[in-house]
Amino acid sequence: MIPFNKPCQTGRESSHISAALASGKLSGDGEYTARCSAWLEERFSCAKALLTTSCTSALEMAALLAGISPGDEVIMPSFTFVSTANAFVLRGAKIVFVDIDPLTMNIDPACIEQAITPKTRAIVPVHYAGVACDMDALSALARTHNLIIIEDAAQGVMGYKNGQALGTFGTFGCYSFHETKNYVMGEGGALLINDHSFVERAEIIREKGTNRSRFFRGQVDKYTWVDTGSSYLPSELNAACLWPQLEDAEAINAARLEIWDRYYGAFETLAASGRIQIPHVPEGCAHNAHMFWIKLRDLADRTAFIEHMKQHGIATPFHYVPLHSSPAGLRFGEFRGEDRHTTSGSDRLVRLPLWYGMAASETTQITAEATSYLQN
């Protein structure tokens, strides 16, 4: 069976994890965490990058820092992972789902204006498949209506728009290093803070509401409980796993793009004929090949496609069930505007296997099987 994903490995993870073990410092914010955050800050030019236990945690921190409170409304796509919404539901916010652009499956800025009310506080764009949302349009909306932008860039590490890294457009950006993402630390993520004024409070929230970070920098002589907070810092073992992958980020990204480009080349004609749809990468976007998706004709066509691929030993999973139609989505949110593309796109989309180290022979087998289904 060709799996959908294999977690990224450079081959150097175990030696770094052993070194972290030998150092005797297993809890968070040791040498490896420092290296990873410095790398993220330098590479992506953000004021501060804090490693977290997941992208879910990073989103929760962003919601706390943004001061989201009961009664606030937060706008996001319905076509996303549950954590995008949960982080704000935990703060008592109401989730307002809007439609997506079918070409990218990203939030459609044209659907946002009519969803804004005096209660709206934030917009949460999700860079689906590592392809940038229309940040120019979203930033303009945020400025006009005085809203905060929190980017769910879980899939967007090493993705850029006009030379600027995804995760650095909003006040906060949230990365994931889950094993299904491009760079992995088991479970883990990062909060990118693009406004200096939030840095100190972010460090406090991440460290159980204490000023422990200031204490370690010698800025206070003992540390104490100063604010609300939780435990959002990952262990050094996880950071040690991530480090060699950040060192090789360029090569990993290039290898993924090569696979993605092979898929694109193989399906371009079928897409041009209208048999399927494949990802559109807008002008100025340097995506990170997080995912290659195909949209079939309808749910029945997709079910038959998945079955055909499965019978030939290839896993091609579908993706998000729209949050607005889920039990919790109905309870905590509402869809505003017309659902023209969310449900229909979700019903028709499948993802093809793609991981660092995937053999060319595997891509060939996958495209051959898919093409044989699609041409019949």
Ligand SMILES: *Cc1c(COP(=O)(O)O)cnc(C)c1O
């Ligand atoms: C993976 C993912 C998350 C959650 O990431 P974790 O690190 O597993 O918490 C959130 N949002 C999106 C869009 C994702 O793809």
